[in-house]
Amino acid sequence: MSSKSIKVTAEATQPAAVSVHSVDKVFRIYGQPAERLMLPIKNRIRRFVGLEPRSPKLFHALRDVSFQIARGETVGIIGRNGSGKSTLLQIIVGTLQANRGSVQVNGRISALLELGAGFNPEFTGRENVYLAGSIIGIGSREMAELMPVIEKFADIGEFIDQPVKTYSSGMYVRLAFSTAIHVSPDILVVDEALAVGDTAFQTKCLTRIRKMQSEGVSIILVTHSTNTLLEYCDRGIYLRQGMVVLDGPCRDVVKRYADDLVDEEGGAVIYADEHRAMSDQAGAVPATRPSPATSIETTTEAGVASEILSIELQDASGRQRTTFSYGERLVIVVRIRVHRYIDSPCYGVQLKSVDDIALWSGTTQNMQLEVAPTGPGEYAFRWELVLAFTGNRYIVAVGVGDIDSGEYHRHSRVPYAGHVDVLPQPHSGHGWLAPIPLFIPLEGP
Template sequence: MPSTTAISVRNVSKKFRLFASPKERLMEALHPFRKQYHREFWALRDVSFEVGRGETVGILGRNGSGKSTLLQIICSVMRATQGEAHVNGRISALLELGAGFNPEFTGRDNVILNGAIMGFSRKEMLRKLSEIEAFADIGEFFDQPVKTYSSGMFVRVAFAAAIHVDPDILVVDEALAVGDARFQRKCLLQIEKIRTSGAAVIFVSHSLETITSLCSRAIILENGIILADGEPKIVAEQYLAILFSESKGEPNLDITNERVVGSSANQGIQINQLRDEQFCDVDPSAWAGSLSERFGYNRHEVRTTNGCAMILDYLVAGNGCDDISGVWSGNAIAILVKVHFSADVNQPIIGFELKTDKGVTIAGSNTFLAKTQLQPAARGDTKIYRIEFNTPLNEGDYFVDLGVAEYDGSPGGYVLDVRRSMMHLMIRRKQEKPFFNGIVDIGFRFTEVDC
């Protein structure tokens, strides 16, 4: 292995044997003709990649995609069924909660034990203890048995112990998710410090913000295989496309996500050029499957409908393109909504609401509030409505509710079909644009006044 390579994973596969019950496990073990009662489950399939010194690699993937299994093989906690993983240097790992700590020992004793496992003498660990205790910052609980700790306290001690043993390779598996925001921030700063010292870092997290800000590279694991490996922001977009895709099994990113490389205005925004021409087709035979193939469609949406009208499809237009998954902050955007009416609606109302990924409403309106009167809709009609708005928003992930109602004298009308969090929208910031805190850019201007 070259000296510049910290981790080398070559064609690693991991197979588990799954039994329907403990009884079948025993029957297979005792069967005179070695009859198989188990079924095979491949947690990893032919995984290969390298991590260089000073590189921070983030690993993304849904639960059960093989992330923890991969890290355990890298850390030699588990053996691969096929292939091999090599590390070049001292590795320090923060894997599943509780791993490597004796619950009967105090935090102090566990830190010393962890150091001994890493090859440090008791004398060396005692010199580091004050630093570790200060970083963990759990007060008198440092000298209490670990079994009395909360999950947050445990992570504080475990992370402090992991980073203060001068690792050449640091592996962190989602453990920081249970820490408070202040401690997470302190940990991320420490990880960056370790990286700049020349150590390699592998970081597993479900936080796309953390992956894109901390890592120099990102990998997507799905069903035990690597789907993407590259620049964090691009990989994060592909991961979101997987999360909100209706399709089961392995998504075909080459078909559903086409990246426009010839136009700098659209670079970094996903565009689907396969279904634009079908959106205006009102033939019922063309409706099937169109919505599930839209970028950003959230299959976990919450829907309320009475069947008198149905939102069939949507199309997001912006940056001069159709069917996009995101826009640059500050750009105008339009959402086209296709609605089919199963009953006569004299005064239809179309509305939408824009929310953060935490569910906080940013803005919402409808045609009644906007004093826009729509034409009556007859039973059997299929109509397309256009909603336009600006996006002076901070970079991040947002969700859109879409709804159709009938005017009944109230501002919201009588609900016919509401699809909450139906659409996921990504807002990205161009590098030349100034930063700001919060959600909405209110147009800050700073000047010095001469007295």
């Protein structure tokens, strides 16, 4: 047997970094805080007089959750608020106990959970760093050696020696994340706490996560950002009402999650024949899109206020095209059917990369564009975009909805409304953006 096959066999027999098996978690819900104390007493009295005891309401935060995370794998967990994401992480790190099932963790685990968890607000930042190290088995001498790099990464200055209760949410996250990544974890668990940090620090953290991935650290990342899931994770897990809806490729998880959001808001999801176009990036691009009747499959449900009938991608002269040069105008013509009066319609458009990362999104609401009310009937509207992009393939997505009490409610959407190829410009650099660079040489002696 070759040395290579021996290595593969050895790696295959290594235990998973995290193994979650059939985990259930149930919380008792009481109407008032005093009821938690008084209910057992009242139930004794009820039993004494021959009445049935009363039970508190039960909330099933997790139901039969099972999955494994391999060594060096990054897994993103996504779901709406209340879906059980934070509860699951707390069970994995050991701050909560499951009612049923088991969790096995192989290696040192470091966690950044929701804001407010983990640090004692009365202790200073420095004292909390030492406390966090002692909890996971790191002695004070080793923590003293790590303290300078933790302070430097957190960059909160003299506040390191002030009580944590005086910290802003951003300062708290800076210190918590810096502590979590510098204790040499085998497994890093990050909840949505990073969302409160400033943009520069978020970038700094995600860069560090990239480095930890290259070092073989297993990472569990909870996020509401589908872009983060697609860009940083090897696999996605979609939780809904405490259950695993889908565990698989990130793109499939994001698509299912987005479709469910539309469905829950009473909308309709419209699917397109996207797989052929997106999987054959190197192939020839057709001069025109197929007719809407063959490319869009509508799954409209009863009660949907408006639906998309067809979409055409045109140039400024009205010709259907999919290949453009830098600076040309893309015209997106959308035809819709409205089933009832809509006081405040809202229309959206998005450009995505071929791996489903959103590059730009806009709606008539957030761009403060006036849209007239619509009654029942068929309508058409146009988006016109100047393609100031580099040479790449761009996926177009379109959605329609309305504004109710200041919130956008989607009626239907087309996640793949077609694609356009922007031809590369000579000497313009690479990537998705197309800034106009200006280089001024240094003046020499």
